[in-house]
Amino acid sequence: MIDQLVAGIRKKQAPIVVGLDPQMSFIPEFILDRAFAEHGETLEGAAAAVLEFNKGIVDAVCDLVPAVKPQVAMYEQFGVPGMQAFKETVDYCHEKGLVVIGDVKRGDIGSTSGAYAAAHLGSVKVGEAVLTPFGEDACTVNPYLGSDGIRPFLDVCKKNGKGIFILVKTSNPSSGEFQDKLTDGKPLYELVGKMVESWGSEISGNSGWSEIGAVVGATYPEMGRVLRDVMPKNFILVPGYGAQGGRGRDLVHFFDNDGLGAIVNSSRGIIAAWKKDEYVSCGASGYAEAARLAVIDMQKDIAEALASR
Amino acid sequence: MIDQLVAGIRKKQAPIVVGLDPQMSFIPEFILDRAFAEHGETLEGAAAAVLEFNKGIVDAVCDLVPAVKPQVAMYEQFGVPGMQAFKETVDYCHEKGLVVIGDVKRGDIGSTSGAYAAAHLGSVKVGEAVLTPFGEDACTVNPYLGSDGIRPFLDVCKKNGKGIFILVKTSNPSSGEFQDKLTDGKPLYELVGKMVESWGSEISGNSGWSEIGAVVGATYPEMGRVLRDVMPKNFILVPGYGAQGGRGRDLVHFFDNDGLGAIVNSSRGIIAAWKKDEYVSCGASGYAEAARLAVIDMQKDIAEALASR
Numbered sequence: 001m002i003d004q005l006v007a008g009i010r011k012k013q014a015p016i017v018v019g020l021d022p023q024m025s026f027i028p029e030f031i032l033d034r035a036f037a038e039h040g041e042t043l044e045g046a047a048a049a050v051l052e053f054n055k056g057i058v059d060a061v062c063d064l065v066p067a068v069k070p071q072v073a074m075y076e077q078f079g080v081p082g083m084q085a086f087k088e089t090v091d092y093c094h095e096k097g098l099v100v101i102g103d104v105k106r107g108d109i110g111s112t113s114g115a116y117a118a119a120h121l122g123s124v125k126v127g128e129a130v131l132t133p134f135g136e137d138a139c140t141v142n143p144y145l146g147s148d149g150i151r152p153f154l155d156v157c158k159k160n161g162k163g164i165f166i167l168v169k170t171s172n173p174s175s176g177e178f179q180d181k182l183t184d185g186k187p188l189y190e191l192v193g194k195m196v197e198s199w200g201s202e203i204s205g206n207s208g209w210s211e212i213g214a215v216v217g218a219t220y221p222e223m224g225r226v227l228r229d230v231m232p233k234n235f236i237l238v239p240g241y242g243a244q245g246g247r248g249r250d251l252v253h254f255f256d257n258d259g260l261g262a263i264v265n266s267s268r269g270i271i272a273a274w275k276k277d278e279y280v281s282c283g284a285s286g287y288a289e290a291a292r293l294a295v296i297d298m299q300k301d302i303a304e305a306l307a308s309r
Numbered sequence: 310m311i312d313q314l315v316a317g318i319r320k321k322q323a324p325i326v327v328g329l330d331p332q333m334s335f336i337p338e339f340i341l342d343r344a345f346a347e348h349g350e351t352l353e354g355a356a357a358a359v360l361e362f363n364k365g366i367v368d369a370v371c372d373l374v375p376a377v378k379p380q381v382a383m384y385e386q387f388g389v390p391g392m393q394a395f396k397e398t399v400d401y402c403h404e405k406g407l408v409v410i411g412d413v414k415r416g417d418i419g420s421t422s423g424a425y426a427a428a429h430l431g432s433v434k435v436g437e438a439v440l441t442p443f444g445e446d447a448c449t450v451n452p453y454l455g456s457d458g459i460r461p462f463l464d465v466c467k468k469n470g471k472g473i474f475i476l477v478k479t480s481n482p483s484s485g486e487f488q489d490k491l492t493d494g495k496p497l498y499e500l501v502g503k504m505v506e507s508w509g510s511e512i513s514g515n516s517g518w519s520e521i522g523a524v525v526g527a528t529y530p531e532m533g534r535v536l537r538d539v540m541p542k543n544f545i546l547v548p549g550y551g552a553q554g555g556r557g558r559d560l561v562h563f564f565d566n567d568g569l570g571a572i573v574n575s576s577r578g579i580i581a582a583w584k585k586d587e588y589v590s591c592g593a594s595g596y597a598e599a600a601r602l603a604v605i606d607m608q609k610d611i612a613e614a615l616a617s618r
Contacts, residue, residue: 041436073424079442083392109481115382127350133388144453146483172418174455183490
């Protein structure tokens with residue numbers, strides 16, 4: 001995973017991942033109408049709309065970015081048909097050569113964590129057949145349960161050349177309630193960051209970067225600076241750009257001197273760009289073109305911030 | 310949710326939840342053969358086997374216990390067909406009058422957490438239709454992201470009379486790596502427990518118990534004693550009985566003086582009982598009867614421990 005991601009970032013000069021988090025309100029009327037005409041106002045209809053919407057976005061941005069990050073909750077809310085749309089989204093993004101990071105934030109223990117790892121990054125044995133359930137390249141993982149929850153993911157990553165991004169410091173306002181608590185004089189997120197470094201040291205790509213990365217919110221740039229040092233060989237997946245308030249200048253400390261080490265996510269800032277003042281001239285029918293323009297603007301914002309640091 | 314659970318525990322005299330975590334190795338050959346004959350060695354075949362296995366267990370224990378806890382990872386590993394089996398398991402358990410606790414350990418922020426809450430405890434609006442994605446009565450939630458992750462679940466619980474169990478102190482050996490860290494002189498799990506008490510005070514059932522409960526592992530009885538006091542009105546869902554080493558005598562401090570306040574989960578100890586020495590005479594064809602006997606023995610073990618404290 002990590003070598004493909006690094007190569008993609010270098011080639012496209014874009015440390016950007018597009019969050020495919022399709023809320024119903026982001027999807028233009030004409031797509032909803034078509035899906036409901038075929039499937040009715042059903043979970044199948046919602047799932048069909050989500051998938052068509054995603055394909056339009058992916059077609060418009062796949063030459064600009066190395067990766068996408070579908071947020072599984074936005075599919076799971078449409079039940080079984082939603083999970084089918086998630087799977088088809090993963091497959092479609094693979095056809096377009098993108099690294100797919102499943103934003104699933106799973107976390108459990110032992111054989112249960114192993115089942116999640118198999119579901120998203122591995123395979124299952126059914127009789128003599130070896131089958132791929134969802135098949136992302138990487139996924140996000142919650143660390144609250146400790147090593148017992150992480151190790152089954154490490155095993156699957158090692159075996160299949162996959163990666164994970166472990167939640168360290170999340171982008172939301174209340175993330176500090178537990179993550180910032182001081183323990184032995186250091187905040188908990190720093191302890192989790194140290195564990196990420198340790199877990200990650202077992203699995204490195206040829207690029208020198210580890211397959212095991214971290215999630216650190218763009219909304220906490222100072223903590224990003226500390227965590228960059230704590231985890232020198234671990235990629236940081238940075239949510240919170242755009243809609244949550246993060247800007248290119250907040251992100252410079254997440255990157256190393258070569259402009260690597262971080263990949264910045266934007267979801268609604270890109271996929272719902274057609275509803276923003278800057279891109280409103282694209283219209284609903286130009287929602288994908290608006291997404292493309294938003295990616296280009298984001299790329300410029302980050303490049304300028306990195307150039308002027 | 311909570312009043313139905315309390316009434317069920319009282320009526321059946323069993324503070325027991327059966328964990329429906331069907332690993333392939335737990336499923337008798339004759340069920341696998343039948344499923345593979347119909348669907349091949351496919352994800353659909355695995356899902357069909359899981360569903361038939363579950364129905365046998367549920368038929369055999371539904372008059373003895375108030376609740377079941379399907380572990381979604383064990384379904385998710387079989388992809389979209391697995392999620393279909395999860396949904397059908399939930400529906401089947403509802404037909405049998407059981408409270409269904411989805412062991413999903415989800416956790417995210419804002420609209421994403423709202424989407425998970427809708428997926429498992431609520432409904433989604435598709436056009437003018439209001440649809441139920443998975444429809445459990447309660448689910449487990451991971452607290453690492455703080456209040457922003459919990460509040461959307463609270464809103465859905467309030468609106469729909471549902472409940473959640475928040476991970477506080479998990480049953481696994483490495484749970485202490487983060488959960489036991491001292492912060493302001495107290496372990497983190499205690500701080501999380503206090504938050505559970507505070508979140509839960511907003512939503513009480515007529516029984517006086519909150520719709521918001523906690524997960525505390527049977528493997529840490531001393532911590533259970535502390536957390537019982539910290540969360541006097543919050544039910545504790547207790548994993549770790551049986552296969553993970555917990556016994557009735559370890560559990561007495563999780564209960565209040567009336568024998569309420571806790572519900573103890575056993576998964577493989579019940580659903581794979583037919584593979585254990587004690588119940589091997591049931592044979593593979595009697596796997597459901599073995600599960601029934603294991604529930605009766607567990608009920609007795611807990612009742613004796615509570616009587617002799």
